[in-house]
Amino acid sequence: MVGYAEPDADALCVRLADEAYALGAAETADTYLNIDAMASAAVRAHADAVHPGYGFLAETADFAQAVIDAGMVWVGPKPETIRVLGSKVAARRIAAEVGVPMTPGTTQPVRDAAEVVEFAREYGLPIAIKAVYGGGGRGLKVVHEPDEVAAAFESAMHEAEVAFGNGDCFVERFLARPRHVEVQVLGDQFGTVLAVGMRDCSLQRRNQKLIEEAPAPFLAAETVRELERAAVAICSRAHYESAGTVGFLVDDGTMSFMEVNTRIQVEHPVTEAVTGVDLVAAQLAIAEGAPVEAVPGLESGVTPEPRGHAMEFRINAEDPSLGFVPFPGVVESLQVPTGPGIRFDSGVAAGDSISSRYDSMIAKLIVKASTRAECLRRAERALAELHIHGVPTVVPFDKAVLESADFGAGADWRGRRRCVQCEFPRVHALDRGGTAAESALGNA
Known part of the structure; x- marks a missing residue:
């Protein structure tokens, strides 16, 4: 129901x-x-x-x-x-207790702008002012200059109060161009917590994800192991049950704990695609009292090795050429891609109206292949087959991303650190192929 x-x-x-x-x-x-x-x-x-x-x-x-x-x-x-991990300052305290690396930050809400200024003096700029109970980029302000602190603090508090009913904020040192990497976990009532795969969610706009992929590419094996260890340690200390996600920022080997999402994630299909674990079915089984080891695909009690590569494209009703502004309207027609390795999860059908009241995501395109290179090619074909008329979408931007050599080529992509905090510039001339890709990605 x-x-x-x-x-x-x-x-x-x-x-x-x-x-x-x-x-x-x-x-x-x-x-x-x-x-x-x-x-x-x-x-x-x-x-x-x-x-x-x-x-x-x-x-x-x-x-x-x-x-x-x-x-x-x-x-x-x-x-x-949920209550403990929903507070980012409480979650940071738990992470510190179990020895998880973090950037410098406060472990209590800051009371006023003067505290933020003092923190900036001690640790330097830039800094991030974040809502204690925030998420999705709301209640987050990045400060690059000392005279911006007061206005940014007031703005973050107001935005957090409106979005979450609580204006408490904390502050931490801001990493300008890290990657956003997530560890999927499952925990049960018997105290078992298991890492079930890793995702990269670095391609974002306004601190909200656009493209996710699993497994997270271009990470050293020791980095993967340390992130999985850290995620399990945090969730074990919090007596975690069900599916959850532990987010980290990774920058040239530097790892910093970010947050725990105490729910299933929008991008759960990419982890399911490469591990074979149905995370929602696992949630239901655990809620009924089953141990993690009873979940199909996790019987061995160890983190499953990823098989192949998967990407998810959030199809938002937004115009990327106007700075990703949301566009409510009517979906006049919808033609979805098909074929091996293609999954299309949609919340709308032809003739449906897109409201301005809610999030602008209307569908998700998930692509699976045996390698990342093949996944990129398959995604290009799938996006070419996807036709949505009546409202603009981010599909032209997705195409520009896939055309970018920076995104496709491992060394260049890793060197540019497709980062969590990128504010993507307006995308102009999206019909110009490579020019569009450079406009979209080259300055991020």
């Missing part, structure tokens, strides 16, 4: 659901972010369990507790684990 807000009455997920329950008003605060409304809808449906997905209340400890208090199974970590 699903619960839906008024604007989504005709959404594809509602049409496909066996049962759908109206949540009422159009405002997100009254529907998808309303704990009582969501829990009550599940009770009315006589649900046995609630899987929160990867948005809205998915990482909200109070929602998890409300589901449990209503007599249902919460498909995710325990509320106390």
